[in-house]
Amino acid sequence: MNPVEIIRKKRNGGVLAPEELQAFIAGYLAGDVAEYQMSAFLMAVFFRGMTEEETSGLTRVMLHSGEVIDLSAIPGVKVDKHSTGGVGDKVSLILAPIVAACGVPVPMISGRGLGHTGGTLDKLESIPGFRTRLSTAEYREAIRRTGVALIGQTETIAPADRRMYALRDVTGTVESIPLIAGSIMSKKLAEGIDALVLDVKSGNGAFMRSDADALELARTLVGIGAAMGKRTVGFLTSMDQPLGHAVGNWCEVVESVECLRGRTIPDLMEVTYVLGGAMLWLGGKAADIEEGMALCRSAVWSGRAYEKFLEVVRHQGGDTGVLEHTDRYPAPRFTAELVSTCAGFVTGFDTLAIGMTATALGAGRRRIEDVIDPTAGIHVRCKIGTRVERGDILAVVMAGRGEDLPPALERIAGSITIGQRPGEPGSPVRMMVDETGVHPWNTPVQY
């Protein structure tokens, strides 16, 4: 294997054979392909893309660069959900207990916040005592006992992806659909899943800002799943405004608990029910997605989903007392309200700016070594279409440092557009993608 020949082949638009991808990546892990050769290759992939077969081949090589967990001893069809990341996206916290309460095991390996987006691990770790670092044995045991495991990527999973991801981050090669798809799927397939539901975000708070890019990513992800023999369904959902109201860590846990106790936040619960319905359908507990959605709803209304959440938190070492009595949790040191200076209707958000503001407040990391402030964040009190009067509270900012409040208030004020007409909020779930193609999604959701 000559690394330069492989780089040149991809650079010239050639299609790499599985053995070539295997040799190149194995050479990289062995040190025979230098970092500067891998980065040139990644940039060539950025420009030339990859065929479906190449993307599947890449995923397979990255998947088998590490441990692939075998959950076949655990009964049932194991189904996970993956989101491409957004602002206020706490769906995993609500969804996993709902689906597990309906009898489908959920092995879920999540990530930390990235850029302006939050991470499920950071949110879970705001619950005192909650352990996201489980061994493979503990992970299996958690799924067997509670039907859910909520953990972080271990050292043994997809080491090739971990190294390539770190390199992409410093070489301007993050935004490539085959590389994004290969990275996501190699980690997800290592979890031991049988099927997967994807939440591909589109909009001004997502990594894919246009529906066209988001659809291409969704199709690529679904194609890899199919090539690897795992049933995979994707949904294109809106990230043109924060999902729900809370943006941060502990505040998102609180909002999730409220939803599990029966509070309805329409956009958040619509996304949750659609994804959950698809998971139950793929898990063999429902004849179709609609029936799965109904099962999810009754798991919430009956209290079974909330009980499941407490069970999962307890099993992973978390303090359920603060979940039952959220007022016992330390309050943010500083809070400030953003008040509307005019009357009208909320017509749009700069969702990226809201996510960046939450990160700057301490809800995310700007550098890998930054420590998260679990109480920092933003509570957005309005949605697209909300009628506001002069003096209404648009958002509440929560901070650990008082000096962070004024710039945060200013930035959020600039990220909410108020106009004189109500405008169209649009549906939170826009399209469905499966092996057969892209389908409009217009199934009404009952809460």
Next chain:
Amino acid sequence: MNPVEIIRKKRNGGVLAPEELQAFIAGYLAGDVAEYQMSAFLMAVFFRGMTEEETSGLTRVMLHSGEVIDLSAIPGVKVDKHSTGGVGDKVSLILAPIVAACGVPVPMISGRGLGHTGGTLDKLESIPGFRTRLSTAEYREAIRRTGVALIGQTETIAPADRRMYALRDVTGTVESIPLIAGSIMSKKLAEGIDALVLDVKSGNGAFMRSDADALELARTLVGIGAAMGKRTVGFLTSMDQPLGHAVGNWCEVVESVECLRGRTIPDLMEVTYVLGGAMLWLGGKAADIEEGMALCRSAVWSGRAYEKFLEVVRHQGGDTGVLEHTDRYPAPRFTAELVSTCAGFVTGFDTLAIGMTATALGAGRRRIEDVIDPTAGIHVRCKIGTRVERGDILAVVMAGRGEDLPPALERIAGSITIGQRPGEPGSPVRMMVDETGVHPWNTPVQY
């Protein structure tokens, strides 16, 4: 300066400001920009290209990364020639003494063989005692004394180019016109020249196989020269067959000596006279290129050019005895003749294959540590249009190892096409490129 932002800007098709290029390359030399970031950047340039201003900016930064030799104390307009490389291209050896004999100083920093192409330094070093490693002071002194210096790139010249070139070689980023042009011009401008004539090769033995690519390179090189305030003229010349007959090192010196003594090899001398005419014009010794060509011719016919060659070789430590009596030079250990098996006309060459064969025989390097065999090479006895009979000698192969002969003979046999019609040899000099654009070149050459 954030290296990732600069990579991403170029990747997205942005135009980099001179300060950004300066900061990125200075950061690379200082170790703040990693090799893997530079290679990703180079691949982004491969795909996105560079504007004229960016290419000039890049050249300026690479030029000023090292020593820029000042020759202003030496009287006269100093003019050099650069060729993009070909097979049998010994023009520099004939041209430099001709032009110096006409009173224009020639400061010439040359390279070694690269891939299938020969290098002027390797050819010169086949002359016993010839020193191509001169200090800057010796280089100046040689030009002052003889009007010519023929040396290799020193450690102090364009170190950024040296590091970037080595990186391009192992990351599949060689074939990029702005990068090629910046590399050439940063080295040439460091020599202390006032003007430059470019020989841009086009054809199946050149790095640019099509006229379109060669013209784009020529235009880019001329544009950089203009931006740097150096008068620059380029010629697009044919590399669809070896130039002259000899391909190797010592055999090319012998052919050069024969030409300086008055032997006419039409394609070789046409290229030499056109380039020389342009050098004398730019050097202020001729009113136009045609007059310069006439001056060059009389320098050859009068014997002044040959005397100048002997003077230059003597000054740089070379043995002029073997130049005066080339039969005293060690003969190649093995020679073999390629005989035509049919009658007809030579219609074409696979010039790349001939160059590769010469390299394999020991005339070039396959690895940096390979030692050159000065007597190895090929003497091609025919040109496009030559009428051959069955039994005629098409080429003579010269080798240091007997086992190299059969594969070489076979490869050369396969690289010469013989047909039943004479075909069109075409003109060796095809077009001229200056600041005003591309001009057809059809000035007849008198020998």
